[in-house]
Amino acid sequence: MGLFDLFSGLKTFAHGIHPPYHKDTADKPIRRLPFPAQLVLPLDQHIGKPAIPLVKKGQEVVRGEPIAKADGAFSVPLHAPATGRVRGIELMPTPKGPKSDAIVIDVYDGSTQEVLWKQPREMSELSPTEAIQAIQDTGMVGLGGAAFPSHLKLTIPEDKTVDTLVINGCECEPYLTCDHRVMLEHPQALMRGIRYAMRATGTSQAIIGVEDNKMDAVEILRDHLPKGGSIKVESVETKYPQGSEKMLIKSVLNREVPAGGLPADVGVVVNNVGTLAGLGRLLPEGEGLIERVITVAGPGIVKPGNYLVPLGTPIRHILEQVGYEGSRTEFILGGPMMGPAVSAMDTPITKGTSGLLVLNEPSIEEESHKIWPCIRCARCVKACPMHLNPSILGQMAAKRKYEEMAEDYHLNDCFECGCCSYVCPSNIPLVQYFRIAKAINREQAA
Amino acid sequence: MTESLSFIFLNAVLANNFVLALFLGLCPFLGVSGKLNTALPMGLATMFVMLVSSVSAYLINIVLVTFEIEFLRLIAYIAVIASAVQLVEMALKKLSPALFRSLGIFLPLITTNCAILGLALFQTFKEYNFTQSLVYAIGAGVGFILAIVLMAGLREKLELSTMPSITQGAAVSLMLGGLLSLSFMGFAGLGG
Amino acid sequence: MSTPETEVMQQPATPAGPMIRTLMGIAMLSGFLVVLTYQLTKPIIEENQRRAIEAAVFQVIPGAVARKDFVVNETGVVAVTAENPAEGIPIYAGYDQAGQLKGIAAKAAAQGYADIIYLLYGYEPECQCIRGIKVLKLAETPGLGDKIITDANFVANFDALDASLNDAGSDLANDIVTVKHGTKQNPWEIDAISGATISAKAVGKALNLSAKALLPKLAPQVEKLREDPPRQPPEQGEEQVN
Amino acid sequence: MSKKPTIELRTSPHAHAGGDVVRIMRNVVYAMLPICAFTIWQFGLSALALLIVVTATCMASERLFNRLSSQPSSLGDWSAAITGILLALTLPPGFPLWMGAVAAFAAVALGKALFGGLGMNAMNPALIGRAFVQAAFPVAITTWTPAFFEGRFTSFVPTTLTPPFLQPPVISDWVTSVTVDAFSGATPLALQKFEGVQMDTLDMLLGTTAGSAGETSALLILICGLYLAARRMLDWRIPVLVMLGAAVTAGIFFLIDPVKYPDPLFVLLSGGLMLGAWFMASDMVGSPVTPLGVVIYALMIGVLTVIIRLFGGLTEGVMYAILLGNAATPLIDQLTQPRVFGEQRAGK
Amino acid sequence: MDIEIVLNVSSAILFMGVLGLLLSSLLAFANKKLWVFEDPRIDEVESLLPATNCGACGSAGCRPFAEALIEGKVAPALCTVSSADNITEIADYLGVDSGDVVKRVARLACAGGSHVARMRAHYDGLASCRAAAVVSGGPKGCTWGCLGLADCAEVCEFDAITMDKHGLPVVESAKCTACEDCVEVCPKGLFSIQPVDHRLWVACKNLEHGDTAENDCEVACTACERCVKDSPEGLITIDDNLAIIDYSKNGLASRVATERCPTGAIVWLDDDRGVIKGTQAKRIIRKEALPI
Amino acid sequence: MSKIGNDNITWGTFSEGLWRDNPVFVMLLGMCPVLAVTNSAINALAMGLATTFVLLASGALISLLRHSIPKQVRIATYIVIIATFVTIVDYAIQAISLDLYNALGAFIQLIVANCMILGRAEAYASRNRPLKSFTNALGMGAGFTIALLCLGVVREVLGAGSLFGIDLFGPRFEPWVVMILPAGGFIVLGAWLLLFEWLKQRKERLELEAAAET
Ligand SMILES: Cc1cc2nc3c(=O)[nH]c(=O)nc-3n(C[C@H](O)[C@H](O)[C@H](O)COP(=O)(O)O)c2cc1C
Ligand SMILES: Cc1cc2nc3c(=O)[nH]c(=O)nc-3n(C[C@H](O)[C@H](O)[C@H](O)COP(=O)(O)O)c2cc1C
Ligand SMILES: Cc1cc2nc3c(=O)[nH]c(=O)nc-3n(C[C@H](O)[C@H](O)[C@H](O)COP(=O)(O)O)c2cc1C
Numbered sequence A: 001m002g003l004f005d006l007f008s009g010l011k012t013f014a015h016g017i018h019p020p021y022h023k024d025t026a027d028k029p030i031r032r033l034p035f036p037a038q039l040v041l042p043l044d045q046h047i048g049k050p051a052i053p054l055v056k057k058g059q060e061v062v063r064g065e066p067i068a069k070a071d072g073a074f075s076v077p078l079h080a081p082a083t084g085r086v087r088g089i090e091l092m093p094t095p096k097g098p099k100s101d102a103i104v105i106d107v108y109d110g111s112t113q114e115v116l117w118k119q120p121r122e123m124s125e126l127s128p129t130e131a132i133q134a135i136q137d138t139g140m141v142g143l144g145g146a147a148f149p150s151h152l153k154l155t156i157p158e159d160k161t162v163d164t165l166v167i168n169g170c171e172c173e174p175y176l177t178c179d180h181r182v183m184l185e186h187p188q189a190l191m192r193g194i195r196y197a198m199r200a201t202g203t204s205q206a207i208i209g210v211e212d213n214k215m216d217a218v219e220i221l222r223d224h225l226p227k228g229g230s231i232k233v234e235s236v237e238t239k240y241p242q243g244s245e246k247m248l249i250k251s252v253l254n255r256e257v258p259a260g261g262l263p264a265d266v267g268v269v270v271n272n273v274g275t276l277a278g279l280g281r282l283l284p285e286g287e288g289l290i291e292r293v294i295t296v297a298g299p300g301i302v303k304p305g306n307y308l309v310p311l312g313t314p315i316r317h318i319l320e321q322v323g324y325e326g327s328r329t330e331f332i333l334g335g336p337m338m339g340p341a342v343s344a345m346d347t348p349i350t351k352g353t354s355g356l357l358v359l360n361e362p363s364i365e366e367e368s369h370k371i372w373p374c375i376r377c378a379r380c381v382k383a384c385p386m387h388l389n390p391s392i393l394g395q396m397a398a399k400r401k402y403e404e405m406a407e408d409y410h411l412n413d414c415f416e417c418g419c420c421s422y423v424c425p426s427n428i429p430l431v432q433y434f435r436i437a438k439a440i441n442r443e444q445a446a
Numbered sequence B: 001m002t003e004s005l006s007f008i009f010l011n012a013v014l015a016n017n018f019v020l021a022l023f024l025g026l027c028p029f030l031g032v033s034g035k036l037n038t039a040l041p042m043g044l045a046t047m048f049v050m051l052v053s054s055v056s057a058y059l060i061n062i063v064l065v066t067f068e069i070e071f072l073r074l075i076a077y078i079a080v081i082a083s084a085v086q087l088v089e090m091a092l093k094k095l096s097p098a099l100f101r102s103l104g105i106f107l108p109l110i111t112t113n114c115a116i117l118g119l120a121l122f123q124t125f126k127e128y129n130f131t132q133s134l135v136y137a138i139g140a141g142v143g144f145i146l147a148i149v150l151m152a153g154l155r156e157k158l159e160l161s162t163m164p165s166i167t168q169g170a171a172v173s174l175m176l177g178g179l180l181s182l183s184f185m186g187f188a189g190l191g192g
Numbered sequence C: 001m002s003t004p005e006t007e008v009m010q011q012p013a014t015p016a017g018p019m020i021r022t023l024m025g026i027a028m029l030s031g032f033l034v035v036l037t038y039q040l041t042k043p044i045i046e047e048n049q050r051r052a053i054e055a056a057v058f059q060v061i062p063g064a065v066a067r068k069d070f071v072v073n074e075t076g077v078v079a080v081t082a083e084n085p086a087e088g089i090p091i092y093a094g095y096d097q098a099g100q101l102k103g104i105a106a107k108a109a110a111q112g113y114a115d116i117i118y119l120l121y122g123y124e125p126e127c128q129c130i131r132g133i134k135v136l137k138l139a140e141t142p143g144l145g146d147k148i149i150t151d152a153n154f155v156a157n158f159d160a161l162d163a164s165l166n167d168a169g170s171d172l173a174n175d176i177v178t179v180k181h182g183t184k185q186n187p188w189e190i191d192a193i194s195g196a197t198i199s200a201k202a203v204g205k206a207l208n209l210s211a212k213a214l215l216p217k218l219a220p221q222v223e224k225l226r227e228d229p230p231r232q233p234p235e236q237g238e239e240q241v242n
Numbered sequence D: 001m002s003k004k005p006t007i008e009l010r011t012s013p014h015a016h017a018g019g020d021v022v023r024i025m026r027n028v029v030y031a032m033l034p035i036c037a038f039t040i041w042q043f044g045l046s047a048l049a050l051l052i053v054v055t056a057t058c059m060a061s062e063r064l065f066n067r068l069s070s071q072p073s074s075l076g077d078w079s080a081a082i083t084g085i086l087l088a089l090t091l092p093p094g095f096p097l098w099m100g101a102v103a104a105f106a107a108v109a110l111g112k113a114l115f116g117g118l119g120m121n122a123m124n125p126a127l128i129g130r131a132f133v134q135a136a137f138p139v140a141i142t143t144w145t146p147a148f149f150e151g152r153f154t155s156f157v158p159t160t161l162t163p164p165f166l167q168p169p170v171i172s173d174w175v176t177s178v179t180v181d182a183f184s185g186a187t188p189l190a191l192q193k194f195e196g197v198q199m200d201t202l203d204m205l206l207g208t209t210a211g212s213a214g215e216t217s218a219l220l221i222l223i224c225g226l227y228l229a230a231r232r233m234l235d236w237r238i239p240v241l242v243m244l245g246a247a248v249t250a251g252i253f254f255l256i257d258p259v260k261y262p263d264p265l266f267v268l269l270s271g272g273l274m275l276g277a278w279f280m281a282s283d284m285v286g287s288p289v290t291p292l293g294v295v296i297y298a299l300m301i302g303v304l305t306v307i308i309r310l311f312g313g314l315t316e317g318v319m320y321a322i323l324l325g326n327a328a329t330p331l332i333d334q335l336t337q338p339r340v341f342g343e344q345r346a347g348k
Numbered sequence E: 001m002d003i004e005i006v007l008n009v010s011s012a013i014l015f016m017g018v019l020g021l022l023l024s025s026l027l028a029f030a031n032k033k034l035w036v037f038e039d040p041r042i043d044e045v046e047s048l049l050p051a052t053n054c055g056a057c058g059s060a061g062c063r064p065f066a067e068a069l070i071e072g073k074v075a076p077a078l079c080t081v082s083s084a085d086n087i088t089e090i091a092d093y094l095g096v097d098s099g100d101v102v103k104r105v106a107r108l109a110c111a112g113g114s115h116v117a118r119m120r121a122h123y124d125g126l127a128s129c130r131a132a133a134v135v136s137g138g139p140k141g142c143t144w145g146c147l148g149l150a151d152c153a154e155v156c157e158f159d160a161i162t163m164d165k166h167g168l169p170v171v172e173s174a175k176c177t178a179c180e181d182c183v184e185v186c187p188k189g190l191f192s193i194q195p196v197d198h199r200l201w202v203a204c205k206n207l208e209h210g211d212t213a214e215n216d217c218e219v220a221c222t223a224c225e226r227c228v229k230d231s232p233e234g235l236i237t238i239d240d241n242l243a244i245i246d247y248s249k250n251g252l253a254s255r256v257a258t259e260r261c262p263t264g265a266i267v268w269l270d271d272d273r274g275v276i277k278g279t280q281a282k283r284i285i286r287k288e289a290l291p292i
Numbered sequence F: 001m002s003k004i005g006n007d008n009i010t011w012g013t014f015s016e017g018l019w020r021d022n023p024v025f026v027m028l029l030g031m032c033p034v035l036a037v038t039n040s041a042i043n044a045l046a047m048g049l050a051t052t053f054v055l056l057a058s059g060a061l062i063s064l065l066r067h068s069i070p071k072q073v074r075i076a077t078y079i080v081i082i083a084t085f086v087t088i089v090d091y092a093i094q095a096i097s098l099d100l101y102n103a104l105g106a107f108i109q110l111i112v113a114n115c116m117i118l119g120r121a122e123a124y125a126s127r128n129r130p131l132k133s134f135t136n137a138l139g140m141g142a143g144f145t146i147a148l149l150c151l152g153v154v155r156e157v158l159g160a161g162s163l164f165g166i167d168l169f170g171p172r173f174e175p176w177v178v179m180i181l182p183a184g185g186f187i188v189l190g191a192w193l194l195l196f197e198w199l200k201q202r203k204e205r206l207e208l209e210a211a212a213e214t
């Protein structure tokens, strides 16, 4: 237990930052938006191998029907989020940048858009392997942002033993409230999902970590806890990046995931509340993941809120529905700390998208963009939750000393949380430097 | 004047630092201070050679004085020191080729480094006895290491800075040497 | 463009014989050259050194034109000659044209600002005072510490710096001390140089140490110095003053 | 939607803590203004002129070097102004203006421009400037004037207006003529070191002693420094640990021989220790970034200061101690890399 | 002669003799015991190499390359940085064949300068292609195209790359040493190292076709297949909406293939006349950048 | 390679050391005496001449003996030869003027250890005919002396207000003591190098511009 815990009494980790949270949409219940005319479904919405299309141009699909199958174990299938006709498989913009192959569906205007394709089953009868297969069939990936296939995460490698399931309800990114709403509105689904996951991983205890700015969610979850105490709810300090799995494990279990290691190395599996709530709902129904809750917020949004949208909805459609303003705008998929900006309004919402943030002129102008030299103020050093030295890393990156960065200064332990850039008074784009450095190192190694 | 051992040591390390106050051993100081991981071995090697030369000089001086041929001192010193160092060099090449490689051409430089000969001559001028000479050599060595390591640290830092094109290279090393020397002036008179 | 002599390089080819022969030969040649130079320059250098010492001695003992070397030790004052080197504190006695003892010069040293300052000072038995100093070696800051040589006010301290013995003759009556510039009140005080107090203090300390060690022993023996003035005062004229 | 907006592309994070280099630097300047005002009140016109000339020369040199390296002007970041003001504050109030200009030029040229400007320098520019003139003009820089002398608002100290390249006049007579009580022309430190006289603590707190322009009132410096620390413009650990290092070292010697060595409080309040600790050692550019490194660096400065003061040839050691600390910073940084999260602890 | 001098002289010579004897025997002994063989030619060859340690030769640096040369493992011409004269000199010194000295240079597969290629967003950040590329692929409409932020020009140690007024890198063939640094740094993978005699060149990487491609960039390859039809069988194929040249059939290449290209995406590189577009290529007279 | 095998003595053989390969400004060799004894112009000159003498004499001798010195003892041999000539200079200076001797301190003896001399012996004298290496040594010596003078003059003028001991500015001049101190030595040499680099870059820029115009 760190010294810090003794003082605050709250569970937390060392370093990190306290950005303004702007969680204004926390009291906005989840709403549906009208369906768009067209859905764009990139085949690589998840980490791993892209899915293989099962549909042809012109083919009709119904809501919920699988339209692409998993390419082996390291992949997940894709389901049609709406009833309509396949327009084709085309190159479309994605949040990642380069255009890539996507199934484009023209949505039928008149359809009721009911889920017409499902294979309900009794979960308690499934063997663990069957359960894992069932999870893969849902197409579920981590909804916390990484979009890592859930069935893989819940498959524990043979050489590891896992004793605890940690459920990540921190939602430490400013603005975002979708996880918060899911905890408030679907506690039963969540509990169900947790039980499935515990069964799949063979763990005996589960801890839901929730930041202490969401005490209402903590209350509700406590009310729904099953008897026996196998599942616990822990409130942790509101601090960015509390939601990062390494930090959360440190906070609730005081275990440190080794550098370069996985949570499983310390006997833990971490899942996002949205992911498990989704599994809790989808698995017994035998449905696929076709929609998700996103927070639409930011100073440029007229009607901010939490919306349930079909996957593949272009952000243009959402923005037209909720209204946005500004002549120079920044569109961010996810939270302001880690979310990527998008360069085209045709970019679709994918499985990993947890929010759509719109910043317009005033919030853009607030920042001064001039990049000064590093004045070695050490603020970044004091902010980095991984205890790296972003100051020297940044200076080395500017000189393209990428290999030395990795060898001597643990570049690869940086998980790009952005704390360093956030605090840097010199406005040095540290995270961006580190991304480049890592990318180049990866290429060199390949 | 008999000087206490601690005075001899501190004086050689700080106040009369061989590099920064006496201007001895500048070539390796400027040449091998670019990287910490070569500067430190270089410093250690120099200190070692200083010890070797201090002992050899002390012994050979006894011979010179006995035969009253002090006028041969310079030749005798340098020849003995050079041979001793060459021996060390050969041994190093044999025993640790890696270390030998990293010091590259600078090993021969140590042989004929002014600091080494200067040490031998100064200890004779100051009429140090054997222990005093040894302490003096260690002090001079430590002072050299201190200077070269500080310099290397600074130069590594500068490597990350955006210097104007004309100051890149030797000029900035010299200026840094000057600034270090300015800083070491604070030690002047230490112990006096 | 030479073709590489690969075969030659494969082995440490040089046998020990030529190595030893060359190095020995060169070493002997060097020895010869050096000894030759040494012998050639020796008289000149010695003459230079004698002049330098003499110049210094005559400078600190006003009026002296001849000198004689002594040492002070347990047995008293002993004259030194080439044939008779004696151990002890070396002093130089200075005599005027008439062979009258004008004073005694002795060495003193103390740690200054940068390094040890070496001095020669002239003591005059008549007034029991120091009549002049000459810095033999210093490493003080040029322009600052070397004011102990150049500063006229400071040099004036040694026109007649009191160094009288106490009644018992066992010690100085008053320690020679350096005082802050502008506060000299007693004849045994040295007025420091502002900005170079440390160097100035070193001079005071050196004089005090040396005088304390030397004068009590020397005083009873002064007569002995007068006994045998040097026969022919050397020719005068080309004194070198720094 | 009427008009398609221009999409801005920016990298994450899209939020920023706010506050930038300029704001930090500007606040440092604000924090020094009371000290400047006090020194002007204490020493009058000469101090004012010195502040203006030194600061102006610093800024002019900065601009000149910008030009030479065809960079945009960097005056806007205020760091040249800080260098200038701090440098002026470390000089004796009657320091000849031309020498002040030399110091300022040396500070910017040798201390900063050479290495590429803001943030790139290895050692504290203001102190480089001072160390340069300390070595170049050792007499002038140890010529002190009394505080609150008569007529300070109407006339200059005679040395102030020395024409360029000439020696300043000797002012001991002038000093006696303007002071009522016998001013010895010595700083508290010099008095202690050379005469064994210890100055009254209150005088040193309030600044009624001789000394460099900005170092005389320990109390005021403390307050201004605390302001910056409270606004997180400087790392409070550095000044506190510098003072701790100095006090402990001084305390040890004081316990060994209270007659020969000054007491720790005196050591803390005299000379430039306060100014150095709060405004110069704390310059982040020259100090380590690692948490442990900061501790080592600050303690080292404190200890070295006292060692140089007690045993060196000079009366004051803060400047050299800080410069040495700066010089050691890259090494300290390398040796004290923090344990990265998840890295195995030794022995575990 | 003075006896003292004789004594002095003889003792000096004797002493030096003894000293010389002692030292040289010591060294001779050490020489036997401690000698390590190192081929002196390594130094000589290394001194003939350019000491840029660029690694273009495939060795870790100039010295390892020199060692490999001595061992005969590699041909001198692999050092692409050395001038032809230098290489011949090394080859002569080692008495080997210098190897194949075909000049190779870096070529850029994009012609979308700011006057012809559209930006879809305004990028505000670190002025580096790598940096822009990680932000949603960069601001350029064509996500395959050159971002124009000059990473390649910056990494080229030989100053072979300059940026033209439309923000496109231009390689000065004479200076290019084929070190591949630009190839590695470009986030869009637009550079490749090509022998200079590969004159038929597709200056585009856009995988869209037809209007979609042309919308983003006026000089994009629209996959219209005219070049394929106009050239000998198999020299040019269309793959993924892009013309691909099979350089194993380079001998068949001629300017004809470029003649009817409507956008001018396929070009002929001439030593004297530079880049030659086909006669039917769209004329580009705009100088200023396209609006976002 | 090519310059080693070649036996012709050209202007370049001599001038190399003056400028292109100036031992001080370009090769940064023999730094210790360069910085240590250049606090006055006269010291700089004396040191320069002394070094030149040693360079010439040892260069010539080594070049003469170059074929008969086995590789393994060459360093030892060179050093002994160099030390011999240094001792000779040492005594000569003592005989000429004790004051000068004192001013130069131990640095006359330290010429032995001047890296430049051994470096030249290794790199040039041992591979070239006596006359050629003599010519080259003359150039090197001249280059060295000039460099020393460059420093000595600046340092003496600023640091003492005099040149070759002649007072330049009158008694009211305030000397810049730092120039005579070690720090000043570093800084002045650094400044010279900066100046040369600036000139070089300016020349290159002008050439580039000229080339661009044509
Ligand atoms: C800096 C950072 C912040 C994160 N914040 C959150 C968060 O607030 N909520 C969350 O669920 N996951 C967050 N994550 C992702 C978690 O580390 C982890 O991947 C996720 O909780 C795993 O659950 P999932 O696979 O169900 O998405 C964050 C990751 C990083 C690197
Ligand atoms: C993560 C997640 C969990 C959900 N859990 C439930 C659930 O437990 N019960 C339920 O009726 N709907 C659940 N839903 C589906 C939507 O909440 C449901 O479609 C929504 O309440 C529609 O409102 P309506 O029934 O008024 O149209 C879930 C959706 C998501 C994304
Ligand atoms: C570069 C430099 C050189 C100095 N050289 C000397 C010196 O040679 N002799 C000396 O006594 N003090 C020297 N000092 C020390 C100061 O001048 C010291 O403050 C002064 O001696 C104290 O005396 P004061 O009280 O008369 O000013 C030097 C100081 C510096 C910075």
Ligand SMILES: Cc1cc2nc3c(=O)[nH]c(=O)nc-3n(C[C@H](O)[C@H](O)[C@H](O)CO)c2cc1C
Pocket: D024, D025, D028, D079, D080, D082, D083, D084, D086, D112, D117, D118, D119, D120, D121, D123, D124, D125, D126, D127, D228, D233, D234, D279, D280, D281, D282, D283, D284, D285, D286
């Ligand atoms: C707390 C603080 C202290 C500073 N102290 C100094 C100082 O002592 N000397 C100086 O030249 N600049 C100082 N600066 C300004 C700035 O950091 C300095 O000009 C840089 O060293 C130039 O690169 C300070 C700035 C801050 C924020």
Ligand code: SF4
Pocket: A383, A384, A385, A386, A387, A388, A390, A413, A414, A415, A416, A417, A418, A419, A420, A421, A430, A431, A434
């Ligand atoms: S982005 Fe990387 S370096 Fe920066 S604070 Fe986060 S983990 Fe540390």
Ligand code: SF4
Pocket: A373, A374, A375, A376, A377, A378, A379, A380, A381, A390, A391, A394, A420, A423, A424, A425, A426, A427, A428, A430, D289
């Ligand atoms: S926060 Fe920015 S300015 Fe401060 S040390 Fe880190 S990189 Fe440098």
Ligand code: SF4
Pocket: E108, E129, E130, E145, E146, E147, E148, E149, E150, E151, E152, E153, E169, E185, E186, E187, E188, E189, E190, E191
């Ligand atoms: S070719 Fe690549 S690296 Fe060069 S400017 Fe274009 S995108 Fe950047």
Ligand code: SF4
Pocket: E105, E106, E155, E156, E157, E158, E159, E160, E161, E171, E175, E176, E177, E178, E179, E180, E181, E182, E183
């Ligand atoms: S970086 Fe590219 S253009 Fe420059 S030399 Fe290397 S291959 Fe040629």
Ligand code: FES
Pocket: B024, B025, B026, B027, B028, B112, B113, B114, B115, F029, F030, F031, F032, F033, F113, F114, F115, F116
């Ligand atoms: S001259 Fe090279 S080390 Fe001294």
